[in-house]
Amino acid sequence: MAESTMKPPKKAFHPIAWMREHLFSTWYNSLLTVLVGYLLVTSVGPLVSWVFLDANFRGSEPSDCTGAGACWLFVSQRLNFFIYGFYPDELQWRVDVMFILLAVAFVPQFIERFPGRKWLGLFGITGLPVIGYFLIPGGLFGLETVESTKWGGLMLTLILAYIGILASLPIGILLALGRRSDMPIIRGLCVVFIEVWRAVPLITVLFMASVMLPLFLPEGMNFEKLLRALIGITLWQSAYMAEVIRGGLQAIPRGQYEAADALGLGYWKKMGLIILPQALKLVIPGIVNTFIALFKDTTLVLIIGLFDVLGTVQSTVTDPAWQNVAVEGYVFVAFCFWVFCFGISRYSQNLERKLDTGHKT
Amino acid sequence: MGNSMTEQTQTPETQSAPSSQEDKPDIIRVEQMHKWYGDFHVLKDLNLTVKQGERIVICGPSGSGKSTFIRCINRLEEHQQGKIIVDDVELTDDVRHIDTVRREVGMVFQHFNLFPHLTVLENCCLSPIWVRKIPRKEAEATAMEYLERVKIPDQANKYPGQLSGGQQQRVAIARALCMKPKIMLFDEPTSALDPEMIKEVLDVMIELAGSGMTMLCVTHEMGFAKTVADRVIFMDGGEIVEEAPPHEFFSHPKEPRTQKFLQQILQH
Ligand SMILES: Nc1ncnc2c1ncn2[C@@H]1O[C@H](COP(=O)(O)OP(=O)(O)OP(=O)(O)O)[C@@H](O)[C@H]1O
Numbered sequence: 001m002a003e004s005t006m007k008p009p010k011k012a013f014h015p016i017a018w019m020r021e022h023l024f025s026t027w028y029n030s031l032l033t034v035l036v037g038y039l040l041v042t043s044v045g046p047l048v049s050w051v052f053l054d055a056n057f058r059g060s061e062p063s064d065c066t067g068a069g070a071c072w073l074f075v076s077q078r079l080n081f082f083i084y085g086f087y088p089d090e091l092q093w094r095v096d097v098m099f100i101l102l103a104v105a106f107v108p109q110f111i112e113r114f115p116g117r118k119w120l121g122l123f124g125i126t127g128l129p130v131i132g133y134f135l136i137p138g139g140l141f142g143l144e145t146v147e148s149t150k151w152g153g154l155m156l157t158l159i160l161a162y163i164g165i166l167a168s169l170p171i172g173i174l175l176a177l178g179r180r181s182d183m184p185i186i187r188g189l190c191v192v193f194i195e196v197w198r199a200v201p202l203i204t205v206l207f208m209a210s211v212m213l214p215l216f217l218p219e220g221m222n223f224e225k226l227l228r229a230l231i232g233i234t235l236w237q238s239a240y241m242a243e244v245i246r247g248g249l250q251a252i253p254r255g256q257y258e259a260a261d262a263l264g265l266g267y268w269k270k271m272g273l274i275i276l277p278q279a280l281k282l283v284i285p286g287i288v289n290t291f292i293a294l295f296k297d298t299t300l301v302l303i304i305g306l307f308d309v310l311g312t313v314q315s316t317v318t319d320p321a322w323q324n325v326a327v328e329g330y331v332f333v334a335f336c337f338w339v340f341c342f343g344i345s346r347y348s349q350n351l352e353r354k355l356d357t358g359h360k361t
Numbered sequence: 362m363g364n365s366m367t368e369q370t371q372t373p374e375t376q377s378a379p380s381s382q383e384d385k386p387d388i389i390r391v392e393q394m395h396k397w398y399g400d401f402h403v404l405k406d407l408n409l410t411v412k413q414g415e416r417i418v419i420c421g422p423s424g425s426g427k428s429t430f431i432r433c434i435n436r437l438e439e440h441q442q443g444k445i446i447v448d449d450v451e452l453t454d455d456v457r458h459i460d461t462v463r464r465e466v467g468m469v470f471q472h473f474n475l476f477p478h479l480t481v482l483e484n485c486c487l488s489p490i491w492v493r494k495i496p497r498k499e500a501e502a503t504a505m506e507y508l509e510r511v512k513i514p515d516q517a518n519k520y521p522g523q524l525s526g527g528q529q530q531r532v533a534i535a536r537a538l539c540m541k542p543k544i545m546l547f548d549e550p551t552s553a554l555d556p557e558m559i560k561e562v563l564d565v566m567i568e569l570a571g572s573g574m575t576m577l578c579v580t581h582e583m584g585f586a587k588t589v590a591d592r593v594i595f596m597d598g599g600e601i602v603e604e605a606p607p608h609e610f611f612s613h614p615k616e617p618r619t620q621k622f623l624q625q626i627l628q629h
Pocket residue numbers: 398401403421422423424425426427428429430
């Protein structure tokens with residue numbers, strides 16, 4: 001076991017050699033390289049000029065859009081509505097505070113050596129929602145109340161997605177554990193819950209939550225539409241999450257359970273310390289997939305009259321004052337979703353790499 | 362196959378260890394124990410008394426119920442009839458009894474079953490910290506002691522996936538010992554290992570036997586059995602067929618089934 005002083009040989013990087021090896025190694029590889037290059041040049045060029053070079057950034061009126069490219073004035077003029085919905089202008093600082101806190105908590109997660117990023121992440125999933133709970137609706141500590149019917153735009157999208165993601169993971173874990181429980185009643189309840197929620201389209205869930213639920217609830221117990229939608233989304237999402245996690249639980253070899261039992265760990269310690277850390281790590285791609293799907297599915301709240309970022313854009317592109325701005329509007333929405341979903345995806349890849357302890361059982 | 366190999370692992374102090382446990386108290390009592398898997402009668406009327414500090418080797422053909430038997434002793438498997446009493450606690454459905462017994466009984470598996478997401482040191486400290494509620498510092502110190510005893514203190518911060526099979530099995534032994542158990546169960550601890558790693562694991566087990574630990578060991582390492590066992594138990598078809606001190610067991614087996622088994626295993 002003596003330490004060797006020899007280092008592995010370093011591989012030098014030569015661009016020409018690299019290209020020959022990777023792009024032109026065979027005749028069909030060369031053909032493919034040329035073809036893809038041609039497609040890139042012909043499609044990216046016009047796109048870049050539409051988005052940037054010929055686009056209109058200056059001015060404030062629809063008539064200022066004179067160039068051949070995109071009319072971004074439309075987006076910048078309506079940006080306030082796209083981000084805050086009907087949230088009163090003078091109170092929007094409260095939402096801004098939340099945006100900043102969100103960035104403070106999660107942007108450092110992408111920087112490997114950021115000091116204390118673990119604590120910031122922890123704050124992001126504990127303190128942040130609590131602060132948001134008091135700050136956004138107001139009503140306490142002398143903050144003016146803002147009805148949830150006035151919330152909208154990107155802010156609403158983020159609220160729906162964030163709470164849906166945050167709540168569905170623990171509920172999903174409990175459901176998955178319940179479905180594999182030895183106790184028949186618990187197992188039965190979990191199976192019924194999962195199978196019922198999973199078999200219903202989200203649109204139906206939202207519709208039920210907003211239209212049907214109030215009919216069944218006793219007088220005076222009616223709570224806000226947004227909250228009902230949130231509960232619907234969370235429960236629906238938990239059912240999916242449970243199945244993803246169950247897949248991970250099933251992949252853990254029986255020997256791990258037995259070793260934990262033999263060491264005297266009780267059920268919750270066995271699950272919390274041994275089984276779940278391994279199972280969740282295995283299904284990170286599946287969990288992230290579910291998160292991203294949820295993020296995009298929040299757009300369905302339009303059906304019950306809530307205006308998320310897509311809803312706000314959709315309701316303005318038909319404004320007769322602005323002609324032919326639909327494409328710009330939807331590109332903006334697509335960009336918003338892409339930024340967040342890509343962020344989630346990148347973070348999960350970092351996490352997978354970090355958690356990989358290079359082993360197979 | 363490991364027969365010739367383990368012959369060399371004899372060490373003077375364990376060879377001469379006196380096997381006079383007559384005055385010691387019973388630590389395991391198995392009485393008329395039966396177990397079924399569905400309709401299949403795996404264990405039939407087993408009776409066994411183990412005294413504190415006794416070293417018992419269990420052998421027998423594949424499928425004879427050896428694993429099932431020792432897994433009943435820490436309730437990884439449930440028996441359906443008869444009694445199992447470990448350190449004065451009877452194993453029943455009562456979860457508290459099961460927990461008490463598991464705290465006193467360490468187990469080493471054929472396939473190690475280390476926790477791959479934890480380092481070697483964390484593997485060893487986990488149960489002392491969470492089950493015995495020992496402060497982390499203290500648990501780590503104890504773990505390092507045992508890792509030294511199994512001769513791999515330098516691997517403490519590696520993950521199990523970075524170790525060889527023999528090293529992993531020695532970590533598994535250290536992990537079980539960190540709970541300071543009164544009894545150690547081994548289920549074919551060397552049969553998943555390459556020949557050159559068998560010896561390093563057996564050496565650790567021989568050293569452990571010399572320290573007075575009560576051991577129940579399922580193994581086909583006959584050299585090990587001759588060296589350390591106080592009694593050898595031969596199982597076949599779910600029954601204990603023969604039970605004798607090693608010198609008697611190997612030189613004058615009484616039952617024809619034992620004779621046949623020994624012939625087969627010693628032929629290699
Ligand atoms: N979970 C189970 N369900 C049904 N039958 C089982 C189960 N586990 C083991 N058996 C059967 O019980 C019998 C005894 O198995 P056991 O694993 O105890 O044998 P063993 O003596 O340890 O054999 P080996 O030397 O191959 O490890 C075998 O016939 C096996 O097929």
